[in-house]
Amino acid sequence: MRSERFRDKIMIVTGAAQGIGREVAIRAAAEGARLALVDRSELVHEVAVEIETAGGSSIAILADLENWEGARDAVATAIRQFGRIDVLVNNVGGAIWMRPFEHFDDRQIEAEIRRSLFPTMWCCRAVLPSMIEVGSGVIVNVSSIATRGINRVPYSAAKGAVNALTVAMAMENAERGIRVNAVAPGGTDAPQRRIPRNSENQTEDDGRWIDEVVRQTTESSFMKRYGTLEEQANAILFMASDEASYLTGTILPVGGGDTG
Template sequence: MTGRAQRFAGKALVVTGAAQGIGRQVAMQAASEGAHVALVDRSELVKEAAAEIVAAGGRAVAILADLEGWAGARGAIEEARAALGRVDVLVNNVGGAIWMRPFEHFDEAQIEAEIRRSLFPTLWCCRAVLPLMIEAGGGSIVNVSSIATRGINRVPYSAAKGAVNGLTVAMAMENAERGIRVNAVAPGGTEAPARRIPRNTSAQDERDATWMQEVVEQTKATSFMKRYGTLEEQANAILFLASDEASYVTGTILPVGGGDSG
């Protein structure tokens, strides 16, 4: 795969949540820039994404794992190291609001599910990769947060992403002198193809549609550009922070929301 600057030539890069959306785009662009990529997801669709990279002349391996628990995250990172030889870069992309509704309409199980999905995969994967990067004497971690830390109709998700921001800065402080950079990108609303596997498989009623539309309107209203971003615009920011071009950047939460800082 050629045509882009080879910022990741010789680098081993792991992308979680890589079957669809932003994660898939990051993996594709990283591979086109020379990375040997491990694409991690709990969906079988991740195999298609890896096969597409290989068919285009890139290097990729697909890893099936549920990252909401420690065992799955540790196993995925170990499998990635076995396949790639090491892990230079980790992009933690798993997450995304499952339900869009005012907080009083969330029940206990839904709140816990939102936190498990949008915090724990990042937390566990950071913990799993850290010893490898310490041993190697350096590395780069980019966590995918969200500008929805200031948003409506998704309080549990907002809380999870706020925790991701705290995790990012605290890890950066602890590990900067070890040569490990830890940053986050906070995407705003992003145009993407319809998800082949939806986050929420339950039936949606008129209230759900209304609450979802409120989120769309608020997201565009708080963006200076009054639009959603593209998958490539999000991947560009993530890969900048992942690359050596950002060698003096750590502990930073970069909003990519057309002016909305979250």
């Protein structure tokens, strides 16, 4: 562990209440970052308390990042608190339904895109002017190797768009001192979500389709296993750090050999 990598750095982590986002936030705080933790769940306050109790510095911001106003206001709040943003980790996203494409309706398709593309796009747009003004900044978008996978076509499309957004932003902003990369996690073992992405009753077909995804994800990994939260956070924090200073426009797959 490089305990000083983020000393004096101001970092926004979105989707910080649970899972990968929570792991990234806690570890970044332990390495010296001052954090703005953004989530639409009240659970994000617990993460802020955990960081403060351990001697770190953070604020919790409740926001719905699926709309522009939520992202704009969250970034503005972080800048008012800390004065600038050095690092943005866009972690919000995740498949809501897992089923063959013909079983998605129009409402579900739009919900998947809103969930897994727009929070990243809006937050990139919201933070960019402040980074341009100071002539530096790092953005790490959390994508997915599920751009090649089954039973998640709308989610896969959204994450493919995140990859394209990452590369295009990197090309536009490299000479402004801003790096933009993405980390594409594979299947990841994590505690059961306290607030599920999908609260609908699961049918027998739903269970079978989810099992198909688990089987495909495991079989596609050379290591034949899911990753850990720590393994995903390692890659994200590397990309966020100065150790990755000559990397931009890169999509880093973290899937045990599955490149998506």
